Amino acid sequence: xxxxxxxxxxxxxxxxxxxxxxxxKRVFSAAGQLVCVVNPTHSLKYVSNRHxxxxxxxxxxxxxxxxxxxxxxxxxxxxxMCPLFSCQWEGHVEVVVSHLRxxxxxxxxxxxEIVFLATDMHLPAPTDWIIxxxxxxxxxxxxxxxxxxxxxxxxxxxxxMLIGTPTQADNFTYRLELNRNQRxxxxxxxxxxxxxxxxSVISDGDxxxxxxxxxxxxxxxxxxxIGIAIxxxxxHAAEAEM
Numbered sequence: 316x317x318x319x320x321x322x323x324x325x326x327x328x329x330x331x332x333x334x335x336x337x338x339x340k341r342v343f344s345a346a347g348q349l350v351c352v353v354n355p356t357h358s359l360k361y362v363s364n365r366h367x368x369x370x371x372x373x374x375x376x377x378x379x380x381x382x383x384x385x386x387x388x389x390x391x392x393x394x395x396m397c398p399l400f401s402c403q404w405e406g407h408v409e410v411v412v413s414h415l416r417x418x419x420x421x422x423x424x425x426x427x428e429i430v431f432l433a434t435d436m437h438l439p440a441p442t443d444w445i446i447x448x449x450x451x452x453x454x455x456x457x458x459x460x461x462x463x464x465x466x467x468x469x470x471x472x473x474x475x476m477l478i479g480t481p482t483q484a485d486n487f488t489y490r491l492e493l494n495r496n497q498r499x500x501x502x503x504x505x506x507x508x509x510x511x512x513x514x515s516v517i518s519d520g521d522x523x524x525x526x527x528x529x530x531x532x533x534x535x536x537x538x539x540x541i542g543i544a545i546x547x548x549x550x551h552a553a554e555a556e557m
Contacts, residue, residue, distance in 0.1 A: 350429070350430045350432055350540075351422070351424045351429060351430065351431055351432065351446055352432045352434060353422075353431060353432060353433050353434065353444045353445070353446050354434055354435065354444070355433070355434070355435050355438055355442045355443065355444050391407055391408075392405040392406060392407065393405065393406070393407070393408060393411065393509065393510055394512075395414065395415075395418075395419075396411060396415065396456055396476075396478075396509050396513065397415055397418075397419040397421065397445065402418070402419070404418065408478065408479060408480065408509065408510065411478050411509060412447065412454050412478055415447060415456075416447070421445060421446065421447050422446055422447065423446075423447045423448070423449050423454070424446055424447070424448050424449065425448075425449045425450070426450065427450050427451070427544065427545060427546075428542070428543065428544045429448065429542075429543050430540055430541070430542050430543070431444075431446060431457060431459070431540070431541045431542075431543055432538055432539070432540050432541075433459050433538065433539045433540075433541070434537065434538045435537055435538075436461070436471075436530060436534055436537050436538065436539050437537050438461070439461075439469075440461045440462050440463045440469040441460065441461065441462050441463075442460070442461040443458060443459065443460050443461075444458070444459040444460075445457065445458050445459075447478075448475075448543065448545070450545045451487070451545060451547050453477060453478070453479060453483065453487070454477075454478040454479075455475050455476065455477055455478065455489070455506060455545065456475070456476045456477075456478055456509060456513075457473070457474075457475050457476075457543065458472075458473070458474055458476070458513050459471060459472070459473045459539075459541070460472045460473075460513070460517060462517065468526070468527075469527055470524055470525065470526055470527070471524070471525040471526075471527075471530050471539075472517045472522050472523070472524055472525075473491055473502070473522055473523040473525075473541060474506075474507065474513070474516050474517070474521070474522035474523070475489040475491070475506045475543070475545070476506055476507050476508065476509045476511075476513065476516065477506045477507070477508055477509065478509050479508060479509075480508055480510065481507075481508040481510065481511070483508070484505060484506045484507060484508045485505060485548075486547060486548050487505065487506055487545055487546065487547055487548065488503060488504070488505055488506075488545070488546050488547075488548065489503070489504065489505075489506050489543065489544070489545045489546075490502070490503045490542075490543070490544045490545075490546075491503075491523050491541050491542070491543060492541065492542040492543075492544070493533040493539070493540070493541055493542075494533075494540075494542065495532075495533045495534075495535065495540070496532070496533075498532065498533065500529075500533065502522070502523035504521070504522075506545075507521065
């Protein structure tokens with residue numbers, strides 16, 4: 316009976332979660348917006364052991380391609396942009412998208428306006444929700460991070476970064492919008508380049524920042540829906556038309 320009760324409870328939780336996702340998709344789809352349900356990534360503490368086992372074979376397999384005897388570091392190489400994973404990969408910005416998609420299975424969403432539905436917001440920090448966004452001929456990386464900036468006080472940080480150079484990033488504007496229970500919160504800014512690193516963007520506070528109480532105000536049963544819109548600057552839009 317105890318086993319049956321536990322299994323039945325798990326099934327009910329799963330059905331409830333699926334219902335919430337369906338309800339969110341139905342609401343936003345009615346508004347003509349594409350909804351992407353994003354689960355949190357594993358914390359580094361859950362993958363550190365796995366990485367330790369595979370690090371030796373990874374290093375051996377990459378010796379022939381990563382300057383094994385050179386001490387001069389190529390300034391154009393950037394580290395892996397997938398947060399909370401101890402990934403030793405480095406590469407040029409042109410191959411970041413393929414690395415994130417093939418190695419870390421990061422999904423790509425297409426469209427100028429989408430809804431990012433982050434699940435399980437109650438999980439302890441550090442936790443990340445990430446997705447790639449293809450729009451206006453470029454790829455963007457959306458990161459939501461739950462992190463304790465002060466001990467015992469977790470906060471949520473949301474930012475959009477262009478997978479490109481800072482000069483290219485200056486041609487765009489992104490907007491993050493939370494809308495629930497007759498309350499609306501917007502953040503609009505120029506995206507930062509992935510060359511500047513997600514950690515530096517969060518430490519600078521150049522992103523949407525929510526404390527726990529504010530995140531709960533906009534969340535629905537542990538899921539937080541963030542509307543995303545990307546627009547090009549007038550100069551860039553004129554060049555594209557030409």
